[in-house]
Amino acid sequence: MKSIKVKSLPLGDVIKNIASELNTVFTEHCEEYVLKIPDEYGKGEIRGINFEGGLGILLYDCQFLEDLEIQFVVNEVHPLKFLYCIEGELLHRFENDTVEHNIKQFQEAIVASEKHNGHILRFKKNVKSKVNSLEISRNTFRNKISCNLKSVDKKLNDLFSDTLAKKTFYHEGFYSLQLSNIFDEMKNFKEEDFIRKLYLEGKAYEMLTKQILLYHDDLNDLNKTVLLRQSEIRQIKSAVAIIEDEIAKLDKIDIIASRVGLNVNKMQEGFQYLFSKTVNAYIQDYRFKKMQELLTNSDLSISEIGDLVGLSSKSYISKVFKDKTGTTPNQFRKDYKESMTKLRKKNL
Template sequence: MKKIQVQSLPLYEVIRDIAEAFGSSYDENCGEYHLNLPENIGKGFIKGINFDGGFGILIYQCTFFNDVEIQFNVNKTHPLKFLYCLNGELSHRFQNGEELNTINQYQSAIVASKNYNGHILHFKANTETQIGSLEIDREQFQEKVRCELSSLHPELKTLFTDYKATNQFYYSGDYSLYIADLFKRIEEFENNDFVRRIFLEGQAYEILTNQIIQYHDDHNDSKNRSLLRRSELDIVKNAASLIENSLNDLETIDVMAENLGINVNKLQHGFKYLYGCTVNMYIQKQRLDLAKTLLTKTDFNISEIVERIGLSSKSYFSKVFKEMYSISPSEFRTNHKKRTT
């Protein structure tokens, strides 16, 4: 395992220390510092930028050839960190502790060390890992948002105002779909001038804003949480697969959501995000797609097709089919037969 000592702050000095440990160099452009991993260390990069008010962001997009441990050991209060695992996995422990906490893909962690104790980040070898880290100097930051801090959840208010680091803090959970999209925008933004700095600062603050909203949402009962987490997209995809495979025997949306362990609002949000429609619209589209297949590939009569797609009314089926395709089911079948013969 390769161990790297980072003994400096702020972020540009962090990049400098890592570059020195790798025997490499780094680039600077408009306050953004970028380090490409040397070929003997791995593939990818580490980059960071500081904004006004003690706020900054680090991005690790790395595949290391050996296990790498970055040890942040500075003889001063360490920044409050919001860690987001966008790909791969990351392990974290406090400098004065033994417990190693793993942050998996689609998970985030809020970490604050006590006194001058540092943070240890562990990257697994040969694992494509992408980490976003919001870094906040609480003493500087609270001067900027002192009034607004009063509206935070009590635990967060204590965390943000603890600029002397009298308490250790660790909190993890699945981050929201919207936060995932914000990091994707950062990754895809290519402008390299003044506009980029403004954009990055705006995105970083928006990530922080949505993390605070999510923290409040996390403290609601699971059935009352409104934010869709990135990890819950698989549940939405399972719901879509369930619909496709059991059109003639579907449960209600409420029952389906309960069986899948997700609330109805988040299920609807997931369908709009993935498929651009509500659950009912998705069901109807799947039914009509299946009806088209049965009309062209089988000799089932209309009543049999209506039953197989999970409807009970021929007239309703004809109505929605014509609304969708501007032609009746019978005419659609007749025209298809003419084309094929």
């Protein structure tokens, strides 16, 4: 394993320090510092930028040929770090501790070291890792914020107020879709220089806002959390599969949510995010789509089709079709067959 020591702040100097340790060069554009990982160590890049008010962002997008440990050991109070693992994994421990925290894809961690103790980040070999780190110099940040933090949870309030780093702090969870969207927007932003710096500064404050809201949501019981996490998208997709596979005899929405490990509010938010509709609307639309498919590709009766899509009332099926198409199921089938016959004759 290769270890490098970073004994500098702010983030521009951090990038310079890492570049020196890796025997490579860095570039600077409008106070954003970038180093490319040398081929002998792996591939990728690390970016760093500081803003007025105590905020800064480090962006790691790299893959190393051997385990790489970055030891942040500057002899002063270290920034408060909000770590987001977008891809791969990251291992973190405090300089004065042997306990290692494994931060995996879609996870986030809030870390603050005690006194002048630093942070040790370890990247595993041959693992492509993308990590965003929002860094806050609490002393500078507190001087900028004139209002108090009474609306913030007491532990978080104490954390921001601990400008002398009297206590260690560690909290981990899964980052929200709101934060995921911010990361995507940052990655896709193409402007450079002053416009990019201004944009990233805005995103830094937006990240902090969404993170505080996420932390408050993390304090709720699991069945009462509201914000959808990026990791929960897979569970939403599992709910979709249940709906489509079991449409004939579908469980109630709360039971489906329970089966995939979500509460109803979370599942509703997920459907709104992925499909811009409620769960009920998705079910109704899928039933209609399935009915159309069976009407055009089978000779099943309307009642039989109703059984296959979970609708036992023939009159209700007719109402649904009338509302959607302005015609009855039988007329829809007839019109479809006639149009297909005409098309075949035309192509002869």
